Amino acid sequence: MRNESGDLLRLPIQLPGHKVWLRAWQVQVGRVALYLLDSNDPANPPAVRGITGELYGGGAELRLQQELVLGIGGWRLLRALRLEPEVCHLNEGHAAFAVLERARSFMEDTGHPFDVALAVTRAGNVFTTHTPVPAGFDRFSPTLIELFHRRYAEEHLGVSLRDLLALGRENPDDPNEPFNMAYLAVRGSGAVNGVSRLHGQVSRRIFQSLFPRWPAVEVPVAHVTNGVHTPSWESAAADALWTKTCGAERWRQTLTTIERDVESASDGELWTLRTTARKVLVDYARERIAQQVASMGLPSDEASAICVGLDPAVLTVGFARRFAAYKRPNLLLHDPARLLRILTNAERPVQLVIAGKAHPADGLGQELIRTWIQFIRRPEACGRVMFIADYDLLLAEHFVRGVDVWVNTPRRPWEASGTSGMKVLVNGGLNLSELDGWWAEAYEPEVGWALGDGKEHDDPAWDAAEAEALYALLEREVVPAFYTRDARGIPQAWIAKIRASMARLTAQFSTNRVVREYTDTYYVPAAASYRARSADKGALGTQLVGWRRDLAEHWPDARFGAVRAATQGTRHHISVEVYLGRLDPEAVRVELYAEAANGKEPERHAMARGRKLDGPGNGYEYEVSIPDVRATGDYTPRLLPHHAAAAVPLEAHEILWQR
Numbered sequence: 001m002r003n004e005s006g007d008l009l010r011l012p013i014q015l016p017g018h019k020v021w022l023r024a025w026q027v028q029v030g031r032v033a034l035y036l037l038d039s040n041d042p043a044n045p046p047a048v049r050g051i052t053g054e055l056y057g058g059g060a061e062l063r064l065q066q067e068l069v070l071g072i073g074g075w076r077l078l079r080a081l082r083l084e085p086e087v088c089h090l091n092e093g094h095a096a097f098a099v100l101e102r103a104r105s106f107m108e109d110t111g112h113p114f115d116v117a118l119a120v121t122r123a124g125n126v127f128t129t130h131t132p133v134p135a136g137f138d139r140f141s142p143t144l145i146e147l148f149h150r151r152y153a154e155e156h157l158g159v160s161l162r163d164l165l166a167l168g169r170e171n172p173d174d175p176n177e178p179f180n181m182a183y184l185a186v187r188g189s190g191a192v193n194g195v196s197r198l199h200g201q202v203s204r205r206i207f208q209s210l211f212p213r214w215p216a217v218e219v220p221v222a223h224v225t226n227g228v229h230t231p232s233w234e235s236a237a238a239d240a241l242w243t244k245t246c247g248a249e250r251w252r253q254t255l256t257t258i259e260r261d262v263e264s265a266s267d268g269e270l271w272t273l274r275t276t277a278r279k280v281l282v283d284y285a286r287e288r289i290a291q292q293v294a295s296m297g298l299p300s301d302e303a304s305a306i307c308v309g310l311d312p313a314v315l316t317v318g319f320a321r322r323f324a325a326y327k328r329p330n331l332l333l334h335d336p337a338r339l340l341r342i343l344t345n346a347e348r349p350v351q352l353v354i355a356g357k358a359h360p361a362d363g364l365g366q367e368l369i370r371t372w373i374q375f376i377r378r379p380e381a382c383g384r385v386m387f388i389a390d391y392d393l394l395l396a397e398h399f400v401r402g403v404d405v406w407v408n409t410p411r412r413p414w415e416a417s418g419t420s421g422m423k424v425l426v427n428g429g430l431n432l433s434e435l436d437g438w439w440a441e442a443y444e445p446e447v448g449w450a451l452g453d454g455k456e457h458d459d460p461a462w463d464a465a466e467a468e469a470l471y472a473l474l475e476r477e478v479v480p481a482f483y484t485r486d487a488r489g490i491p492q493a494w495i496a497k498i499r500a501s502m503a504r505l506t507a508q509f510s511t512n513r514v515v516r517e518y519t520d521t522y523y524v525p526a527a528a529s530y531r532a533r534s535a536d537k538g539a540l541g542t543q544l545v546g547w548r549r550d551l552a553e554h555w556p557d558a559r560f561g562a563v564r565a566a567t568q569g570t571r572h573h574i575s576v577e578v579y580l581g582r583l584d585p586e587a588v589r590v591e592l593y594a595e596a597a598n599g600k601e602p603e604r605h606a607m608a609r610g611r612k613l614d615g616p617g618n619g620y621e622y623e624v625s626i627p628d629v630r631a632t633g634d635y636t637p638r639l640l641p642h643h644a645a646a647a648v649p650l651e652a653h654e655i656l657w658q659r
């Protein structure tokens with residue numbers, strides 16, 4: 001990127017003791033401009049030039065520097081390019097410093113203090129969390145944050161270091177608590193979401209501590225389930241079949257007719273698609289194995305002794321993944337003898353194609369790969385298992401086009417979404433997966449196979465039980481369905497599953513649906529909210545800061561008085577006395593709440609403010625009438641912050657329960 005006079009664009013950011021110059025590169029990806037930040041500028045000292053050199057390398061300090069480059073440098077780049085996005089989507093907490101720099105820019109433009117600037121700009125930030133475990137969040141020691149951020153806080157944001165640290169802490173008064181980037185992202189955003197329904201639920205638990213006394217279901221984290229870019233994963237043959245049934249523009253449209261249209265593909269067409277795709281994969285895998293063997297430089301007799309098998313007519317089960325322990329890549333190896341029996345069954349054999357990588361620092365992951373290699377070297381396994389090295393996008397493309405069944409065995413709930421299984425859908429591959437991530441919401445018996453009981457288990461014995469269940473599924477359901485053929489040689493039950501899987505899941509787990517959902521549910525409302533708050537030089541922001549300040553100050557005044565409940569006919573009439581003290585009645589609301597029961601959502605009923613009570617304490621009677629479906633004892637009145645323009649409890653998490 002160059003500036004107006006044609007020189008390289010250079011953005012300064014301040015690190016302790018020196019200035020860092022960042023350069024930027026633009027990549028045009030379709031219609032999207034992608035900007036890449038780069039610290040490898042000759043003007044920087046050597047250590048600084050390496051900041052953007054490696055992902056996930058180095059220690060905490062390098063990580064912090066990278067996140068400063070991304071968050072602060074990233075927002076400065078947008079400013080320098082005069083791009084003024086209304087919505088900033090923080091994909092994971094790594095980029096959360098953008099929240100601060102975006103607020104700082106608003107301060108610079110309007111002269112507002114930091115709290116108002118944050119109240120305005122956060123409305124335009126959307127935070128997507130990706131990890132299902134708190135250990136997945138980046139946390140930095142207070143000392144490190146002090147080293148890198150004290151000047152920025154005091155001189156640029158006009159706040160104390162303590163106030164800045166508080167944005168990343170559960171308890172601002174604990175000087176030892178590390179600074180959590182996900183907490184900063186939550187406090188700097190107008191909406192938060194996880195990446196599958198289950199992950200939304202898990203995330204509400206993870207962030208519960210930021211919303212004390214709120215029911216877990218009301219912790220403000222929703223979800224948008226991930227999807228894959230379908231056209232990138234479909235084979236040419238699948239493309240032809242989809243084009244014939246659903247039209248060439250199918251992935252660009254509303255997706256509403258896909259399910260019906262794809263049903264019109266005939267059994268024969270679907271089966272031809274599968275048999276052809278399997279053969280293409282087998283040929284490719286053999287070629288890759290031959291290259292692998294050649295590159296090992298073995299003596300020719302040893303090389304020719306290596307078994308390069310695979311049969312294009314055999315049921316092909318595949319998986320490819322990072323060999324991380326939570327993915328349990330060795331679950332299939334739990335009982336090697338039983339696995340061998342499944343693979344080498346004379347009438348109904350199965351073959352496995354595997355690919356994977358372990359992180360260079362992950363010794364356990366590497367050990368898991370070694371176990372597979374040892375298994376493959378057993379003479380009995382000859383020709384039935386292939387491990388292909390260097391798992392990358394190209395290899396993934398071949399795998400997801402050709403395999404009949406994609407196996408995924410994460411330990412629930414560690415797979416926040418998972419996407420690899422989605423890539424087989426368009427090609428008529430079927431999923432056999434743990435009920436975790438996307439599969440927990442996609443699975444129905446008609447579309448594939450499920451592992452697990454839909455619950456979390458810490459017990460190591462559970463892995464053994466699941467391995468048994470996996471073998472049993474393969475032996476009793478998957479293998480028979482594949483090899484039971486009709487007079488035309490077509491496996492009816494198998495085809496029925498393919499048809500249901502393609503029709504119901506392909507569009508649902510595509511980026512078309514994902515982008516639409518983010519746009520409708522997040523981006524458009526965020527843009528509107530940001531516009532409203534920034535209008536009139538941020539007047540609404542100032543008002544919101546005042547509202548929050550009053551709430552924080554006067555909340556301790558509030559208390560409940562007597563509750564009265566009476567049932568008349570088919571309705572409960574419930575009233576409660578609420579003393580608000582110095583709280584403005586307009587700044588709060590009273591609700592009647594009942595926990596979820598019988599699989600339904602929790603109930604919330606707004607209570608109307610009625611008569612002013614005599615005596616001190618600024619008391620009012622609040623009342624509501626509801627159907628008498630549940631006992632009055634199920635309901636509890638509660639007091640909440642209220643402002644038409646604010647997100648509660650995301651922006652104000654006070655809550656008072658009557659009992």
Ligand SMILES: *Cc1c(COP(=O)(O)O)cnc(C)c1O
Pocket residue numbers: 321322391392393396397417418419420421
């Ligand atoms: C899809 C893909 C992944 C991610 O797979 P998950 O199931 O989401 O973990 C990783 N690496 C490659 C090469 C892929 O194609």
